[in-house]
Amino acid sequence: MNPLRRNRVHIRRNLELITDRNPAETAPERLGLAPDATQTIHSAFVDLYRTGLHPGLQLCIRRRGEILYDRAIGYAAGVAGDDPLHGARREMHRNTPVCLFSASKAITAMLVHKCAEDGLIDLDATVTDTIPEYGQRGKQHTTVRHLLAHQAGIPRIPLPRPDPSLLWDWDRAIATLCAAKPLHGAGEQQAYHAITAGFILGELVQRASGMPLNDYLARHFAEPLGMENFTYGMPRERQHEAARNAYTGGPLPMPLRVLARRVLGADFDRVPAIANSPEFMSAVIPAGNLYATAEEATRFFEMLRAGGVYKGRRLLAPETIARAVAPVSGIRLDRSLMLPVRFSMGMFLGESPFGLYGPHSREAYGHLGFMNIVCWADPSREIAGALINTGKTLAPTALMRFLQLMNTIGRTIPRDAPDAARLDRVA
Incomplete structure (x- = not known):
């Protein structure tokens, strides 16, 4: 049997029966796009679902503040994975909250930047100015900036086989990290x-x-x-509303299995079950368990794209956002991911001619979550987007369709001419 056929979702013949569409979608012509733009994006979105590797998907794209595309497809629970507590089949809807996993980091980073804007935190001050006990075993020179830029030398939990319960014991997690010896000096490497x-x-x-x-x-x-959701963790009385995560596809080959364990602190195929546990869902995990819908995520990134303003209300200063999305260095080999990455203080940055956010996306910024979730803003295209899913996989088909969808979005929504010219000069 082909191992890549394992753990896949059966695809219904009529997908319209399990597609939830926002009736408030704006006609693409009103947003300066070709009449078939929405359908082109939808076709690529459906192609991703047809891999059978994502039980449920949500995709929302705003252009110039208006909703161009906002749809969900598939199931929130009951069709894949080991989920004995919530085995009943539930359809995925646009208002189904989903764990953003590492895309949560972008929101946490902006909370730090908000503190800096209000004079509560100095990004260039040492962490010990606020958390004195952090300055153990050579970490006394680590700054807030180093933490935001993944240059603090603590890329993983300093235990041979960390128990997942550490994630929902805040005080123990803080004490463990304060006592940790860094793998390198602050600012010396990106990991x-x-x-x-x-x-x-x-x-x-x-x-x-x-x-x-x-x-x-x-x-x-x-x-x-x-927001109706947008919290770290979910109250116990609402956890039944959340989408369940599922490990899909075949087993990882050994090199990827080792790399995933090093980055995640647990075997790749165990993480979805951990994330479905009541303990994980009740915890506050700033780097990994903010719950939101795709539409809610685009509200946040649209606010960033619009210079800190949402519906006439200022939430952040433009200078704060500019500082948060400015690159901390050129593209570098990340020692954890073993991939070339360009970071700001809290965001994955786009690239040209091709990057995480599609073609010619050097001005884009956002964050990836557990391989297939991505939330971003691209000022050159005047868009904010969020692709959220429940299938956790490294199957080549899923990765290829994911990249094809991002490429389709980037090519269907062209860059604004002045910004495009400026991007070409930067590139």
Whole structure:
């Protein structure tokens, strides 16, 4: 049997029966696009679903602040994976909350930048200015900037086989990281911090603001943006609403299996089940468990794209956003991901001629979440987008269709001419 046929979702013949479309989608012609733009994007979106590797998908794209595309397809639970507590089949809807995994880091980073804007945190100050106990075993020179840029030397939890329970024990996680010996000096290397830096950044926000992290998030972003979800974790009484995650596709080959364990701190195929647990869903994990819909994620990134303003209300200063998305260096080989990556203080940055956010996307910024989730803004195209899914896989077919969808979005929505010319000069 072909191992890549394992753990796939049966694809229904009539996908319209399991597609939820926003009736408020704006006609593409009104947004300066070709009449068939929406259908072109939808075809690529459906192609991704037809791989059978994503039980449920959501995609939302805003252009110039208006919703161009906002649809969900598939199932939120009950069609793939080992989920004994929530085995009933549920369709995926546009308002189904989904865990953003590492895309949560972008929101956590902007909370830190908001603290800096308000004078509560100095990004170039050492972490020990706010968390004195962090300065152990050579970490006394680590700055907030180093943490945001994945240059703090603590890319993974410093335990041989970390127990997942550490993720929902905030005090123990902070104490473990404060006592950790860094793998290198601050600023010496770039190595993606999958989970670790999020806890320290969250602790910085809490100590600097005097507020629990979810309360600070609600005050400055979730409530002004009118979010129904957008919290780290979910209340127990609402957890049944969330989409369930599923490991799909065949087993990883040995090199990828080792790399995934090093980055994630657990075997790749175990992470979806961990993420479905009530403990994970109840915890506050700044680097990995913010729950939102695709439409809500695009509200946040549209606010960033619009210079910090949403529906006439200013949430961030333009200077704050410019600082947050400015590259901290050129493209570098990341020592955790073993891929060339360009970071800002909190964001994955786009590239030209091709990058994570499609072709000629050097001005784009956002974040990836567990391989197939991506939330981003691309000022040169005047868009904010979010692709959210529940299938956790490294199957080549899924990755190829994911890249094809991002390429289709980038080619269907052209860059604004002045910005495009400026991008070409930068490139």
